[in-house]
Amino acid sequence: xxxxxxxxxxxxxxxxxxxxxxxxxxxxxxxxxxxxxxxxxxxxxxxxxxxxxxxxxxxxxxxxxxxxxxxxxxxxxxxxxxxxxxxxxxxxxxxxxxxxxxxxxxxxxxxxxxxxxxxxxxxxxxxxxxxxxxxxxxxxxxxxxxxxxxxxxxxxxxxxxxxxxxxxxxxxxxxxxxxxxxxxxxxxxxxxxxxxxxxxxxxxxxxxxxxxxxxxxxxxxxxxxxxxxxxxxxxxxxxxxxxxxxxxxxxxxxxxxxxxxxxxxxxxxxxxxxxxxxxxxxxxxxxxx
Amino acid sequence: xxxxxxxxxxxxxxxxxxxxxxxxxxxxxxxxxxxxxxxxxxxxxxxxxxxxxxxxxxxxxxxxxxxxxxxxxxxxxxxxxxxxxxxxxxxxxxxxxxxxxxxxxxxxxxxxxxxxxxxxxxxxxxxxxxxxxxxxxxxxxxxxxxxxxxxxxxxxxxxxxxxxxxxxxxxxxxxxxxxxxxxxxxxxxxxxxxxxxxxxxxxxxxxxxxxxxxxxxxxxxxxxxxxxxxxxxxxxxxxxxxxxxxxxxxxxxxxxxxxxxxxxxxxxxxxxxxxxxxxxxxxxxxxxxxxxxxxxxxxxxxxxxxxxxxxxxxxxxxxxxxxxxxxxxxxxxxxxxxxxxxxxxxxxxxxxxxxxxxxxxxxxxxxxxxxxxxxxxxxxxxxxxxxxxxxxxxxx
Amino acid sequence: xxxxxxxxxxxxxxxxxxxxxxxxxxxxxxxxxxxxxxxxxxxxxxxxxxxxxxxxxxxxxxxxxxxxxxxxxxxxxxxxxxxxxxxxxxxxxxxxxxxxxxxxxxxxxxxxxxxxxxxxxxxxxxxxxxxxxxxxxxxxxxxxxxxxxxxxxx
Numbered sequence: 102x103x104x105x106x107x108x109x110x111x112x113x114x115x116x117x118x119x120x121x122x123x124x125x126x127x128x129x130x131x132x133x134x135x136x137x138x139x140x141x142x143x144x145x146x147x148x149x150x151x152x153x154x155x156x157x158x159x160x161x162x163x164x165x166x167x168x169x170x171x172x173x174x175x176x177x178x179x180x181x182x183x184x185x186x187x188x189x190x191x192x193x194x195x196x197x198x199x200x201x202x203x204x205x206x207x208x209x210x211x212x213x214x215x216x217x218x219x220x221x222x223x224x225x226x227x228x229x230x231x232x233x234x235x236x237x238x239x240x241x242x243x244x245x246x247x248x249x250x251x252x253x254x255x256x257x258x259x260x261x262x263x264x265x266x267x268x269x270x271x272x273x274x275x276x277x278x279x280x281x282x283x284x285x286x287x288x289x290x291x292x293x294x295x296x297x298x299x300x301x302x303x304x305x306x307x308x309x310x311x312x313x314x315x316x317x318x319x320x321x322x323x324x325x326x327x328x329x330x331x332x333x334x335x336x337x338x339x340x341x342x343x344x345x346x347x348x349x350x351x352x353x354x355x356x357x358x359x360x361x362x363x364x365x366x367x368x369x370x371x372x373x374x375x376x377x378x379x380x381x382x383x384x385x386x387x388x389x390x
Numbered sequence: 391x392x393x394x395x396x397x398x399x400x401x402x403x404x405x406x407x408x409x410x411x412x413x414x415x416x417x418x419x420x421x422x423x424x425x426x427x428x429x430x431x432x433x434x435x436x437x438x439x440x441x442x443x444x445x446x447x448x449x450x451x452x453x454x455x456x457x458x459x460x461x462x463x464x465x466x467x468x469x470x471x472x473x474x475x476x477x478x479x480x481x482x483x484x485x486x487x488x489x490x491x492x493x494x495x496x497x498x499x500x501x502x503x504x505x506x507x508x509x510x511x512x513x514x515x516x517x518x519x520x521x522x523x524x525x526x527x528x529x530x531x532x533x534x535x536x537x538x539x540x541x542x543x544x545x546x547x548x549x550x551x552x553x554x555x556x557x558x559x560x561x562x563x564x565x566x567x568x569x570x571x572x573x574x575x576x577x578x579x580x581x582x583x584x585x586x587x588x589x590x591x592x593x594x595x596x597x598x599x600x601x602x603x604x605x606x607x608x609x610x611x612x613x614x615x616x617x618x619x620x621x622x623x624x625x626x627x628x629x630x631x632x633x634x635x636x637x638x639x640x641x642x643x644x645x646x647x648x649x650x651x652x653x654x655x656x657x658x659x660x661x662x663x664x665x666x667x668x669x670x671x672x673x674x675x676x677x678x679x680x681x682x683x684x685x686x687x688x689x690x691x692x693x694x695x696x697x698x699x700x701x702x703x704x705x706x707x708x709x710x711x712x713x714x715x716x717x718x719x720x721x722x723x724x725x726x727x728x729x730x731x732x733x734x735x736x737x738x739x740x741x742x743x744x745x746x747x748x749x750x751x752x753x754x755x756x757x758x759x760x761x762x763x764x765x766x767x768x769x770x771x772x773x774x775x776x777x778x779x780x781x782x783x784x785x786x
Numbered sequence: 787x788x789x790x791x792x793x794x795x796x797x798x799x800x801x802x803x804x805x806x807x808x809x810x811x812x813x814x815x816x817x818x819x820x821x822x823x824x825x826x827x828x829x830x831x832x833x834x835x836x837x838x839x840x841x842x843x844x845x846x847x848x849x850x851x852x853x854x855x856x857x858x859x860x861x862x863x864x865x866x867x868x869x870x871x872x873x874x875x876x877x878x879x880x881x882x883x884x885x886x887x888x889x890x891x892x893x894x895x896x897x898x899x900x901x902x903x904x905x906x907x908x909x910x911x912x913x914x915x916x917x918x919x920x921x922x923x924x925x926x927x928x929x930x931x932x933x934x935x936x937x938x939x940x
Contacts (some may be wrong), residue, residue, distance in 0.1 A: 119542045120494050120698075124504050136938065145503070164497065164504050165689035165696040190714040190938065193609035197922040205504045207497070215887045232936035262936040289931045296886050299846065301930040304923075308865050323935045329926075351713050353684050356542040359703070361710060363732065366739035370542065387655065389724035715938065 118201035122207025154215035155240030162207030172237035186236035231322020260302025306333040402608030412596040427625035431520035460759025475706025477565035482678035517557040524576030558583035569640040671704035673752035815898040821885035834871035843889025872896030
């Protein structure tokens with residue numbers, strides 16, 4: 102079954118030369134957890150025509166420091182207003198954290214393949230997020246809720262290391278109340294004040310309320326978490342070509358020229374980052390590929 | 391001695407074959423210069439034949455040849471004065487079409503804002519390459535697929551490529567590390583050129599057979615004294631090429647090579663290579679199809695001006711595959727495996743053709759003489775018994 | 787004699803594929819139980835004479851660690867099995883179990899079942915097969931917890 106995702110019909114602002122960043126202004130910098138923060142940005146020019154599909158990423162440039170690929174985690178309907186949630190893991194992201202409202206940064210994008218929201222029409226949708234993996238999935242959740250009637254059951258399973266590492270907690274609570282959406286969360290380790298589930302997110306899959314014969318699954322998180330999540334989903338009978346994950350690799354260009362993001366025969370920047378499991382299975386989990 | 395005929399006004403068409411005298415090659419070169427081309431071709435420098443600017447045919451390494459083996463390159467004097475009596479050196483044409491160092495843009499900070507200025511390519515270069523081998527024609531076509539045929543186009547590459555005038559040369563001998571015949575990339579130049587030369591020397595007569603490959607090529611050639619080629623000339627050229635084909639220095643069995651490498655990710659030959667490979671990246675620098683790059687963002691001391699530069703990179707570097715906290719390919723074993731598997735296997739899934747053109751440069755310039763034909767041959771010989779796994783296809 | 791819990795056992799995935807006579811035997815050792823939120827089900831070191839099939843609710847597997855307080859390493863929810871120490875000597879619990887929410891469960895008398903397994907080895911095989919599955923799943927998910935997947939690893 103062909104599952105190679107077409108690039109969506111999105112327009113990137115002024116990409117006559119896709120290596121030129123467009124200036125964006127910081128509206129807000131929000132600390133999410135002790136090592137994760139969200140940038141909220143708007144383009145300097147009107148940015149009309151910029152749109153993105155859930156799962157795509159931008160290349161974010163901090164003046165004079167460097168550029169990194171980060172998934173877009175805002176509502177596609179709010180574009181060109183963008184949000185990017187990221188961990189502070191290196192020079193560029195640490196410098197990014199020091200930016201203030203009113204500062205400018207460079208954006209190139211959107212790049213990459215997207216979550217199969219269209220394909221999920223008429224089906225159950227299972228979203229399994231681990232840690233910061235919820236950030237690239239959030240735009241898909243927005244799209245699903247914007248047209249809730251198109252989908253059958255929607256289940257979100259979210260696991261983090263500890264309760265304090267959960268992202269978007271208030272938003273999750275609101276969604277739980279407002280929409281017909283099943284949300285289950287768990288943590289790997291908890292202090293005694295936590296009264297919820299403890300255990301890895303994969304343990305919630307066997308009993309989650311969805312029909313595996315008619316489900317699209319979207320999985321994002323650390324690679325180990327995705328591998329075991331997929332194993333549980335397949336065990337329950339979800340089709341490998343309807344199970345999607347988001348991969349991650351070093352990127353220097355985002356447009357298939359620098360060669361850094363190669364993963365077996367695939368370029369994560371243009372064949373991914375969202376892949377159907379059936380396509381990525383031959384390389385997933387192979388050491389040093 | 392051929393009698394010179396006066397230059398005819400008849401136009402030359404694609405597919406025509408003519409003959410020009412050795413001394414008229416200079417006229418071809420000067421015609422190109424007059425038309426504003428930056429003429430690049432082989433020339434002798436520091437003990438090697440490299441590609442650089444030519445001011446005249448005097449700059450060509452007349453009477454020189456190269457002896458190549460694993461980790462070895464030596465220049466030797468020929469008995470004749472052939473202008474193109476060698477194969478390929480450490481440079482490839484990617485040095486000009488896909489420059490090793492390039493400024494992508496500059497940025498200026500003004501207050502809290504920032505302005506990006508695309509790099510001006512002052513008078514974008516208009517190159518004429520003289521002496522492009524058949525394997526190199528294929529290498530250029532392969533890089534065209536990378537930079538021109540995808541969803542995104544490299545504007546600099548496009549402009550350099552479109553204005554390029556290409557004079558190919560059919561190889562009169564095969565090099566010690568050559569295996570273009572195995573890769574179906576030579577020794578005959580069949581397409582992708584404006585003009586293709588075959589150097590003919592016999593009994594003190596020195597001339598060139600010239601195939602016209604494009605309208606532009608035919609048009610430039612009308613300015614050079616020429617005569618139609620006769621059958622004996624054409625047969626002589628064929629014999630030379632046949633001789634070259636039968637004397638290839640190396641051989642690579644390409645049957646099922648993609649599947650072979652896909653099912654041998656854990657073959658012990660990779661461990662054997664690891665004992666020798668220095669991860670020096672020479673192979674990727676000299677390979678005419680390797681295209682990987684990295685970017686560097688720099689500022690001046692005031693912090694008000696920034697630039698982004700692009701430069702060649704290599705999958706052999708440790709941090710090539712670095713993501714938060716570690717490299718995916720941390721061991722030299724995995725990096726050598728990545729390079730060969732990409733070149734001979736995954737490249738086919740990505741671009742529809744092999745990434746290797748059989749030029750042998752990686753063998754010549756490897757300091758320890760690792761030979762891609764020997765390594766893949768060893769894998770083929772003790773192929774794993776597992777069922778073939780095609781990484782490009784989805785499991786049934 | 788048909789025990790009122792037999793239909794419930796027959797429906798439950800844990801007992802899928804078991805013969806009726808075995809289900810009857812097991813039903814004979816089972817009863818309904820309820821725990822209030824916060825109630826201790828058993829303590830580390832207590833005799834392990836039962837295992838539980840949670841029907842509804844949430845139970846924490848916990849350790850009382852000096853200076854760290856009560857640390858939950860895992861929770862067991864509706865549809866899941868709690869406890870296998872009743873199968874192996876010295877038949878003592880290795881952790882505390884505390885209900886986090888009001889919890890309904892089926893409790894199975896371990897001593898009673900151990901005796902029946904000794905008499906009927908076919909029953910024993912079916913029980914051990916199923917518990918082996920549970921233990922393996924727990925081990926695998928514990929390994930994933932050990933890997934600290936979300937941590938920042940250099």
